[in-house]
Amino acid sequence: MMQKLFLYLFLLWSLSCSNKKENKVVKVVKSKQKITLKKQKIKRNKDSLNNKNTVAYFTEYGKQNPETLVRFKTRLGDIVIKLFQDTPLHRANFVFLTKKGFFNTTCFHRVVPNFIAQGGNSESMKTVAFKNKYKNYKLPPEFRKNRKHLRGIIAAARDWDDNPNKLSTPFEFYITVKNEPHLNFEHTVFGEIIQGMDVVDKITKLKTGKDEWPLNDVFIQAEIIK
Helix, strand or coil: CHHHHHHHHHHHHHHHHHHHHHHHHHHHHHHHHHHHHHHHHHHHHCCCCCCCCHHHHHHHHHHHCCCCEEEEEECCEEEEEEECCCCHHHHHHHHHHHHHCCHHHCEEEEEECCCEEEEEECCCHHHHHHHHHCCCCCECCCCCCCCCCCCCEEEECCCCCCCCCCCECCCCEEEECCCCHHHCCCCCEEEEEEECHHHHHHHHCCCECCCCCECCCCECEEEECC
């Protein structure tokens, strides 16, 4: 009788240990599964833009993001920009930077009376970090015979040294306050101001330091209208 009771207790103990071991295995498998799914999600969401695939990236991005109106909110008033469809890479790039919030880290950092108001830069480390993230890519020029440097256009800044192909700096732009024919076919004109030129005029009249940077910053809050 004692032997049967001992055998019965032994079987119960063995079954209990087996169930505990199985539960631990299940938990470990679930944990690994969660880690795997998390890694896959990060990989899917990773941005692929870099300085080697700029044209292909913005060609596709432009198809999926057809917006053409952007509003800049500043302490001096609002500026509404209409982006041109016939400069598709520059349009897509400007929409991309707006949606990513890049311009919200920047200000109008250079103003020249009776000439231009230039923006898209700042002293913020967020601005620098954004540029570095995307490898400081460049845009090929998109010159058009009917796109001239008239009052109220917006164009892309570029480096003048060691830049024979006139590649645009995608992060910085300028707005002209009068006709500037000497800049035609030197910089890509990709939009025009349809509201708020009086605000641009105010910006160009601000007091600046020797570097032409306004003494009182005019920060930008950019948003897509449609």
